[in-house]
Amino acid sequence: MTDQTDRHWGLPDPDLHAAFYDGIPTKRLVAWVVDTVIVILLALLALPFTAFAAVLFLPFFAAIVGFAYRTVTLARGSATWGMRLVAIEIRNGRGERLDTGTAALHTLIYSVxxxxxxxxxxxxVLMLTGPRAQGLHDLMLGTAAINRPAQA
Incomplete structure (x- = not known):
């Protein structure tokens, strides 16, 4: 991502390289739905390992599972499984994939x-109107979801 980025952000310039941001809000919605289903399934699969005690606090348990799922998948490939399905990934302000710390912070701010x-x-509203389709959590961290660049 060197020649396709602007010098100020490190992320692709939305005016010069609009293809990186084409359809991002819709793709994020689809990814969110897929990820929600995955988290629910993972929480249900993990339920027996709590001797079914997590049933008493199932929404909180699902939130913990979701936090772990989102942090791990973002740290390992800069995209959750839902994001990978729709070919998007999150990049930091330098245009790089997320490291573990940034993935955890991104997930924390998103969750709150x-x-x-x-x-x-x-x-x-920010995702639908901003040039980089960034949510509040993205603006706070300087991250953005982009269409996955072709691998050379």
Whole structure:
């Protein structure tokens, strides 16, 4: 990602390289639905390992499973399985894939903002109107979802 990025951000310039951001809001929605289904399935599969005690706090348990799933998948490939399905990935402000610390911080900020209506609505509006289709958590960290570049 060297010649396709702008000098200020390190991310592809949305004016010069709009293809990196084409369809990102829709792809993020599809990825979110897929990831939600995966998290629910993982939580249900993990339930017996808690001697079914997690049934008493299932939403919290699913949130923990989701946090782990999202952090691990973002740290390993800069994309959750849902994001990989729709060929997008998250890049940091330098245009690089996320490391473990940034993946965990991205997941933490995303999880907190998703837990409240106003930050979630603000994120959606930002994704639909911003040049890089960044949510609130992306703006806070300087990250962005982009269409996966072709591998050379």
């Amino acid at each position: 903002s998703a837990a409240f209506v106003i930050p979630q609505v603000v994120s959606i």
